[in-house]
Amino acid sequence: MGETLLKTRRLSKTYVADGVQTHVLGSVDLELYRGDFTVIMGPSGSGKSTLLYCLSGMDKPTAGSVIFEGEDIAQASEDELAKLRAQRFGFVFQAANLVSNLTLLENVAVPGYLKCGRTAKQTKAEAERLIARMGLEEVAAHLPSQASGGQKQRCAVARAVVNEPAIIFADEPTGALNRSNSLEVLDLLSGMNAEGISVLMVTHDVRSAIRGNRVLYFEDGAVRGELELPVWDAAEATDEIYVREREAIANAWLSSLSW
Numbered sequence: 001m002g003e004t005l006l007k008t009r010r011l012s013k014t015y016v017a018d019g020v021q022t023h024v025l026g027s028v029d030l031e032l033y034r035g036d037f038t039v040i041m042g043p044s045g046s047g048k049s050t051l052l053y054c055l056s057g058m059d060k061p062t063a064g065s066v067i068f069e070g071e072d073i074a075q076a077s078e079d080e081l082a083k084l085r086a087q088r089f090g091f092v093f094q095a096a097n098l099v100s101n102l103t104l105l106e107n108v109a110v111p112g113y114l115k116c117g118r119t120a121k122q123t124k125a126e127a128e129r130l131i132a133r134m135g136l137e138e139v140a141a142h143l144p145s146q147a148s149g150g151q152k153q154r155c156a157v158a159r160a161v162v163n164e165p166a167i168i169f170a171d172e173p174t175g176a177l178n179r180s181n182s183l184e185v186l187d188l189l190s191g192m193n194a195e196g197i198s199v200l201m202v203t204h205d206v207r208s209a210i211r212g213n214r215v216l217y218f219e220d221g222a223v224r225g226e227l228e229l230p231v232w233d234a235a236e237a238t239d240e241i242y243v244r245e246r247e248a249i250a251n252a253w254l255s256s257l258s259w
């Protein structure tokens, strides 16, 4: 178990809409460790996305604390949060959400200019390196409308890491992709994790979940179960047996939780 990266204390979230209260997160005590690839699974509506939003400063918890690198981000100002999201966190969602009038290269580079201590030239070079790393050189000058779904999602991964974040938050990043594009995006996330970036990924899919070395089962606004797996080994994973064994372990664990 590594150093703590992020932890919550009695985190709760209640939405109020039209006078109706929905208690989504009960009193969550959770600890994430630096370098981990943590996965969250659980039924639809159980609060996984809400948890991810509260952990990443995209939404304010109703009560409780979210400590990231020693600072309570639940108490942070909007300016501090914006800085944190831009400089320390990376985000990947089900849809790539690229800026439609910027090229793929520009979509990666633009958030990069928010990082301190780097010249514009260095940022551009970093964006170009990532575009190449994601296999997007040939479409770097295309607009999102001229790229495929898989290419756009790979671009979203590049954009998420251009500022060398401490952690990538990914909410069903392969939810809208076919199998081969999903595997490419998962390989990129595993690769980023192998390079030292922590990952927190929400998924419904066992094939995706087995990328994690720690899988949490979330139900009714609380963590109900936890599975530890060896760190994903990209070289071993070229052998289908390695993948099937991990899937079998995860499936047995999920059945025990009545998934």
Ligand SMILES: Nc1ncnc2c1ncn2[C@@H]1O[C@H](COP(=O)(O)OP(=O)(O)OP(=O)(O)O)[C@@H](O)[C@H]1O
Binding pocket: 015, 016, 017, 022, 024, 042, 043, 044, 045, 046, 047, 048, 049, 050, 051
């Ligand atoms: N802005 C909001 N206002 C009111 N209720 C909300 C809001 N956002 C989410 N909810 C409710 O909170 C609960 C949890 O939603 P959340 O999106 O976190 O679930 P989830 O586990 O991510 O589900 P899924 O697997 O379908 O994505 C749901 O009952 C949802 O209707």
Ligand SMILES: [Mg+2]
Binding pocket: 048, 049, 050, 171
């Ligand atoms: Mg969700």
